[in-house]
Amino acid sequence: MIKVAAKETTxxxxxxxxxxxxxxxxxxxxxxxxxxxxGASVQSIADRAQLxxxxxxxxxxxxxxxxxxxxxxxxxxxxxxxxxxxxxxxxQMAIEKIIAAKVKMSFKNPNASKIYALxxxxxxxxLKDFARTYLRKWVREKAKVFQHWIDNGEMADVxxxxxxxxxxxxxxxxxxxxxxxLTIMNRADYEEEDIEQVTEFLTDIILxxxxxxx
Amino acid sequence: MIKVAAKETTxxxxxxxxxxxxxxxxxxxxxxxxxxxxGASVQSIADRAQLxxxxxxxxxxxxxxxxxxxxxxxxxxxxxxxxxxxxxxxxQMAIEKIIAAKVKMSFKNPNASKIYALxxxxxxxxLKDFARTYLRKWVREKAKVFQHWIDNGEMADVxxxxxxxxxxxxxxxxxxxxxxxLTIMNRADYEEEDIEQVTEFLTDIILxxxxxxx
DNA sequence: GTCTATATGCTGATAGAC
DNA sequence: GTCTATCAGCATATAGAC
Numbered sequence: 001m002i003k004v005a006a007k008e009t010t011x012x013x014x015x016x017x018x019x020x021x022x023x024x025x026x027x028x029x030x031x032x033x034x035x036x037x038x039g040a041s042v043q044s045i046a047d048r049a050q051l052x053x054x055x056x057x058x059x060x061x062x063x064x065x066x067x068x069x070x071x072x073x074x075x076x077x078x079x080x081x082x083x084x085x086x087x088x089x090x091x092q093m094a095i096e097k098i099i100a101a102k103v104k105m106s107f108k109n110p111n112a113s114k115i116y117a118l119x120x121x122x123x124x125x126x127l128k129d130f131a132r133t134y135l136r137k138w139v140r141e142k143a144k145v146f147q148h149w150i151d152n153g154e155m156a157d158v159x160x161x162x163x164x165x166x167x168x169x170x171x172x173x174x175x176x177x178x179x180x181x182l183t184i185m186n187r188a189d190y191e192e193e194d195i196e197q198v199t200e201f202l203t204d205i206i207l208x209x210x211x212x213x214x
Numbered sequence: 215m216i217k218v219a220a221k222e223t224t225x226x227x228x229x230x231x232x233x234x235x236x237x238x239x240x241x242x243x244x245x246x247x248x249x250x251x252x253g254a255s256v257q258s259i260a261d262r263a264q265l266x267x268x269x270x271x272x273x274x275x276x277x278x279x280x281x282x283x284x285x286x287x288x289x290x291x292x293x294x295x296x297x298x299x300x301x302x303x304x305x306q307m308a309i310e311k312i313i314a315a316k317v318k319m320s321f322k323n324p325n326a327s328k329i330y331a332l333x334x335x336x337x338x339x340x341l342k343d344f345a346r347t348y349l350r351k352w353v354r355e356k357a358k359v360f361q362h363w364i365d366n367g368e369m370a371d372v373x374x375x376x377x378x379x380x381x382x383x384x385x386x387x388x389x390x391x392x393x394x395x396l397t398i399m400n401r402a403d404y405e406e407e408d409i410e411q412v413t414e415f416l417t418d419i420i421l422x423x424x425x426x427x428x
Numbered sequence: 429g430t431c432t433a434t435a436t437g438c439t440g441a442t443a444g445a446c
Numbered sequence: 447g448t449c450t451a452t453c454a455g456c457a458t459a460t461a462g463a464c
Contacts, residue, residue, distance in 0.1 A: 121393075122332075145322070156422070269448065
């Protein structure tokens with residue numbers, strides 16, 4: 001598990017607690033996105049979770065703890081949803097896998113991506129450590145794999161770090177800018193087949209951009 | 215000028231007013247990004263602008279007016295910074311121009327891009343009208359131009375709307391995720407040559423992705 | 429575990445002296 | 447135009463009855 005804060009939550013159990021905590025986190029995630037951290041009041045989170053305000057504070061002690069719990073879930077999701085880049089896959093399959101994984105995550109869990117994006121845009125106050133350690137290491141390792149393929153003449157000579165940023169940005173866009181995309185396309189919601197369509201589009205362009213298909 | 219709200223600001227003049235208003239808007243932009251709309255207090259904006267709080271409210275009447283003024287500036291910048299897509303340019307030059315314009319805007323004015331991104335991610339509360347009218351029309355018009363080139367066999371048969379989203383997301387990423395990118399690359403600031411490097415990288419990949427170069 | 433009542437502090441906004 | 451003083455409202459968080 002990726003640690004977002006030093007403090008470890010002492011896990012208490014119980015069925016009511018489990019269900020309440022889940023409801024609170026879902027409600028809080030939505031409120032934090034729409035209203036921002038300061039704008040989301042404990043009362044509004046409680047209302048959305050259909051619980052009295054005091055109960056919310058009973059489960060999480062204070063507002064910041066709620067936010068930390070959400071960030072923790074977001075990073076865990078990031079960790080499991082980011083397809084891996086393995087040397088033995090070769091460049092084409094590696095790129096296909098990672099685009100598919102990222103697009104799927106964007107469509108299936110847009111709110112996690114939005115919370116993450118808000119955090120980074122606002123200066124990564126809570127995620128500086130995550131970026132400095134975990135993320136930096138991840139990018140450097142994967143860039144090295146790409147560089148190996150490039151040196152081997154298996155793909156075009158493009159900057160691997162920029163390539164990773166390109167894949168991240170173009171896939172996450174469908175989660176973070178969901179509202180704008182739906183409005184422009186005059187649609188109410190994404191549908192299942194959008195996942196496939198976007199995956200195909202991005203895979204097609206980026207693979208060709210890397211000279212991995214005609 | 216793109217209108218963000220129905221209310222028109224009655225323009226008052228005066229040198230002190232002009233300078234104060236500019237300082238306030240610069241300070242407010244930074245505060246709104248870091249703290250969010252609700253989190254940015256009029257006091258914090260005044261402190262950053264080095265003015266008494268009452269003066270800030272004297273110039274802008276209330277907090278929401280400050281925010282509207284910033285959004286207005288952001289949209290004007292969007293309008294002038296988004297390179298045009300002209301049929302007579304042909305696909306290659308059109309894509310080169312628009313990527314160059316967007317990358318330049320991202321590096322020269324990251325805060326405008328961040329304010330815009332925050333607005334959209336948080337549900338486009340203040341920009342729904344802008345997206346529904348102006349933006350939707352813009353995308354449809356430009357998609358039609360791309361489609362013309364595609365039908366003419368001048369470029370690969372890719373979805374033009376997705377292509378526009380790809381160009382937007384991949385270029386804006388360097389503004390919005392500035393903090394993350396700098397942290398990963400272990401750098402303190404962007405430098406002038408980064409603009410050229412990123413422009414070249416994105417142009418290279420996307421042109422090849424559209425079969426517009428080898 | 430659940431909920432009511434309340435303490436304490438900070439916010440946006442205004443009134444009015446200079 | 448500029449600034450000080452102040453108010454009314456809402457926020458988080460806690461204490462303690464049930």
